Amino acid sequence: MANIAQASREETASPLQHGLREAFYAGIIAFGLFFLFIGLKTDQNISNELVLVPRWGLLTIVVGLVMLGRFLYVAYAQPFMARQKIVDVASGLLPDSVATRFFRLPYFIGALVVAAVLLLFAGSLDGIFGSGLAGYLRFFRALAIIYALASVLFYFRAFIHNHFSALGVGVLIAYPIVVVLILALLTGSMAGGFQGSLKWVDNFGIQILIYVMLAWGLNIVVGLAGLLDLGYVAFYAVGAYAYALLATQLGWSFWILLPVAGIMAAFWGVILGFPVLRLRGDYLAIVTLAFGEIIRLVLINWREVTNGAAGISGIPKVSFFGLMSFNVSDPNYIAKVLGIAQSGAYYKIFLYYLILGLALLTAFVTIRLRRMPVGRAWEALREDEIACRSLGINTTTTKLTAFATGAMFGGFAGSFFAARQGFVSPESFVFLESAIILAIVVLGGMGSLVGIAVAAAVMIGGTEILREMEFLKHVFGPDFTPELYRMLLFGMAMVIVMLWKPRGFVGSREPTAFLHERKAVSSSFTKEGHG
Amino acid sequence: MTAKTLLDIKGVETYYGNIRALSGVDVAVNEGEIVALIGANGAGKSTLMMTIFGTPRARRGTITFAGTDITDMPTHEIARLRIAQSPEGRRIFPRMTVMENLQMGASLDNLKYYDEDVEKVFTLFPRLKERIGQRGGTLSGGEQQMLSIGRALMARPKLLLLDEPSLGLAPLIVKQIFDAIRELNRTQGLTVFLVEQNAFGALKLATRGYVMVNGVVTMSGTGKDLLADPEVRAAYLEGGRH
Ligand SMILES: Nc1ncnc2c1ncn2[C@@H]1O[C@H](COP(=O)(O)OP(=O)(O)OP(=O)(O)O)[C@@H](O)[C@H]1O
Ligand SMILES: [Mg+2]
Numbered sequence: 174m175a176n177i178a179q180a181s182r183e184e185t186a187s188p189l190q191h192g193l194r195e196a197f198y199a200g201i202i203a204f205g206l207f208f209l210f211i212g213l214k215t216d217q218n219i220s221n222e223l224v225l226v227p228r229w230g231l232l233t234i235v236v237g238l239v240m241l242g243r244f245l246y247v248a249y250a251q252p253f254m255a256r257q258k259i260v261d262v263a264s265g266l267l268p269d270s271v272a273t274r275f276f277r278l279p280y281f282i283g284a285l286v287v288a289a290v291l292l293l294f295a296g297s298l299d300g301i302f303g304s305g306l307a308g309y310l311r312f313f314r315a316l317a318i319i320y321a322l323a324s325v326l327f328y329f330r331a332f333i334h335n336h337f338s339a340l341g342v343g344v345l346i347a348y349p350i351v352v353v354l355i356l357a358l359l360t361g362s363m364a365g366g367f368q369g370s371l372k373w374v375d376n377f378g379i380q381i382l383i384y385v386m387l388a389w390g391l392n393i394v395v396g397l398a399g400l401l402d403l404g405y406v407a408f409y410a411v412g413a414y415a416y417a418l419l420a421t422q423l424g425w426s427f428w429i430l431l432p433v434a435g436i437m438a439a440f441w442g443v444i445l446g447f448p449v450l451r452l453r454g455d456y457l458a459i460v461t462l463a464f465g466e467i468i469r470l471v472l473i474n475w476r477e478v479t480n481g482a483a484g485i486s487g488i489p490k491v492s493f494f495g496l497m498s499f500n501v502s503d504p505n506y507i508a509k510v511l512g513i514a515q516s517g518a519y520y521k522i523f524l525y526y527l528i529l530g531l532a533l534l535t536a537f538v539t540i541r542l543r544r545m546p547v548g549r550a551w552e553a554l555r556e557d558e559i560a561c562r563s564l565g566i567n568t569t570t571t572k573l574t575a576f577a578t579g580a581m582f583g584g585f586a587g588s589f590f591a592a593r594q595g596f597v598s599p600e601s602f603v604f605l606e607s608a609i610i611l612a613i614v615v616l617g618g619m620g621s622l623v624g625i626a627v628a629a630a631v632m633i634g635g636t637e638i639l640r641e642m643e644f645l646k647h648v649f650g651p652d653f654t655p656e657l658y659r660m661l662l663f664g665m666a667m668v669i670v671m672l673w674k675p676r677g678f679v680g681s682r683e684p685t686a687f688l689h690e691r692k693a694v695s696s697s698f699t700k701e702g703h704g
Numbered sequence: 705m706t707a708k709t710l711l712d713i714k715g716v717e718t719y720y721g722n723i724r725a726l727s728g729v730d731v732a733v734n735e736g737e738i739v740a741l742i743g744a745n746g747a748g749k750s751t752l753m754m755t756i757f758g759t760p761r762a763r764r765g766t767i768t769f770a771g772t773d774i775t776d777m778p779t780h781e782i783a784r785l786r787i788a789q790s791p792e793g794r795r796i797f798p799r800m801t802v803m804e805n806l807q808m809g810a811s812l813d814n815l816k817y818y819d820e821d822v823e824k825v826f827t828l829f830p831r832l833k834e835r836i837g838q839r840g841g842t843l844s845g846g847e848q849q850m851l852s853i854g855r856a857l858m859a860r861p862k863l864l865l866l867d868e869p870s871l872g873l874a875p876l877i878v879k880q881i882f883d884a885i886r887e888l889n890r891t892q893g894l895t896v897f898l899v900e901q902n903a904f905g906a907l908k909l910a911t912r913g914y915v916m917v918n919g920v921v922t923m924s925g926t927g928k929d930l931l932a933d934p935e936v937r938a939a940y941l942e943g944g945r946h
Binding site for chain 1: 757759778779780781782783784788789791795796797798799800801803804807808809837855859
């Protein structure tokens with residue numbers, strides 16, 4: 174609105190004046206917004222009374238930053254972008270002209286040198302600079318490494334773009350090995366490598382892959398069949414509890430219970446599917462949302478079976494296909510069998526490959542199904558239900574198979590989750606989880622496996638990285654816990670991505686070779702405009 | 705004409721909620737015929753087309769196709785009896801390519817004719833062949849119409865329902881499509897039931913025609929008779945193209 178109103182004055186105002194004016198408006202808005210959020214804080218004093226603590230300093234800083242940001246954006250960034258004649262290149266990351274300025278060989282070498290020097294003195298940073306400055310340096314080092322990696326990606330962007338899936342799978346397979354080897358080099362011992370890899374393999378690798386798998390599963394329902402499901406976490410819960418209960422009560426192994434959990438989740442997918450067959454869009458969303466909550470409430474209240482809110486603990490670990498165990502006390506403990514040093518990292522690495530396999534299975538099945546009549550029917554259903562029916566497609570079974578298939582993968586992921594945590598409680602299956610999974614699917618571009626995987630890595634990896642940002646404590650004080658801000662950042666990232674790419678990272682649908690197609694389809698035709 | 709009745713619609717009443725859109729329609733389409741249905745906007749022509757497919761369902765009356773009562777049959781089963789439709793509003797799949805749209809039309813139980821049928825559609829509409837990999841939603845209106853008809857033909861239908869096939873098409877293409885319908889009818893014995901606003905063209909093409917007013921059929925006869933009828937001329941032809 175403001176932009177339109179000012180359009181007429183624009184000719185006369187220089188970018189600088191324009192920037193100052195916009196900064197002023199932004200300052201007023203920011204002040205209005207943050208006055209209560211940041212300017213005032215409720216707290217308890219020593220006698221447990223509620224008191225209002227003003228934080229004028231912080232408020233001034235935030236408003237000032239907003240003004241400065243707006244000023245720089247309007248006065249410099251906007252004209253710059255306009256001059257650049259922005260062309261969205263195939264890589265889609267940045268307009269080419271901007272990117273080539275940003276990634277230059279001297280900068281790349283500089284970043285490498287900085288990273289290498291800081292890595293070399295990693296151990297003595299605290300001693301030389303004190304812990305405060307060392308924190309900043311470590312952050313700086315991370316930036317340098319990220320920049321160097323991004324430069325490499327940028328340089329090889331055409332190659333990466335063409336071989337993305339193969340490269341992606343290759344990187345994922347090599348990831349734990351590379352992490353262990355690098356850490357082993359840095360610490361000088363193999364044991365140190367394994368020990369240090371825990372965080373990277375578990376917090377980043379497994380965590381991200383669980384969400385990749387869940388999002389790929391939900392993608393079948395939402396992305397392909399176009400059925401908006403806000404209660405997907407229910408199937409995750411069914412899978413988790415199926416494994417947790419049957420494994421603790423009957424002592425069955427993970428490898429038997431994995432398919433059982435999948436089948437049970439699929440069964441519940443059909444149960445949900447029946448009542449919602451006639452619903453679409455918003456109505457469907459509300460019913461599925463309710464379904465997710467019902468399952469969670471049942472888990473909380475059916476204490477005799479689920480142990481209520483306290484959850485189920487002592488869930489057995491997965492065995493190495495029944496051959497080796499990951500319990501230190503077992504006679505066939507992996508370290509004893511193989512004659513290597515004890516370490517908790519083996520189990521994590523094994524779990525990493527397990528979830529990687531499960532996620533790839535999900536992708537493989539999705540790709541195969543899309544080429545078969547049922548997958549094609551899902552996509553047609555998303556486009557036009559009435560047309561589907563008059564082409565002889567049974568929309569009832571089509572919807573039910575979509576719900577069941579999506580739910581089955583949710584169930585697989587759930588049983589994996591239970592095995593990994595060793596503990597499940599209803600708290601893990603709140604609506605927020607469904608929302609995050611759905612957000613990943615939407616961000617990635619509905620229907621695109623690659624886009625979704627990237628979205629999961631960015632979103633989940635990004636929030637995990639926040640835990641690492643210790644240096645922020647020096648800025649905001651020792652009470653600052655960056656994790657608390659992850660949802661805020663998650664939301665901000667979503668808004669930015671949606672503004673920048675309204676259809677998600679990979680917005681165009683890949684046509685499938687369904688029946689023997691004799692004509693190679695020219696890819697220039699298949700790219701869709703933004704709309 | 706003693707040909708077998710392929711589609712028999714008897715006393716069909718269809719409602720949208722409490723609004724009666726069809727109030728007792730009787731229409732018969734014989735094997736090998738081209739039957740045209742004409743009528744003013746809102747007369748209920750598209751409703752009749754959709755009622756044949758069971759969406760919406762007829763509240764009274766019966767619809768019989770090749771001896772089978774299809775009044776209460778699920779829509780997808782009706783389609784599998786080889787009735788194909790190019791519906792009002794085209795209803796192609798916008799995010800799928802031209803090729804994929806055609807594949808959706810192919811009847812899955814009879815894939816051995818698939819290549820042959822695709823080729824036929826492309827000879828009929830060379831335009832579609834040029835745009836084989838383009839998204840349905842980005843086609844021009846006329847191209848979408850061609851795709852919709854092409855998709856219906858992919859099912860190797862015994863009965864083809866066309867709801868305003870000439871909508872949005874250039875006169876030359878309309879002529880092409882009418883010629884194509886006549887050709888399919890003559891060489892393959894395809895039975896066609898079409899709704900048209902272009903009454904002149906449709907009645908000239910058709911073996912027989914029906915006129916619908918406010919949800920009831922008021923007149924029927926051979927295409928020639930209807931074309932000559934003064935009432936029909938007054939209501940649907942005068943001032944139009946001759
Ligand atoms: N989904 C609906 N809900 C309520 N009323 C409807 C619906 N669809 C159609 N109608 C009404 O039913 C009547 C018949 O509509 P129909 O679409 O069959 O007309 P038509 O003969 O095909 O007209 P046109 O030549 O303009 O396509 C109209 O009065 C219309 O308003
Ligand atoms: Mg109509």
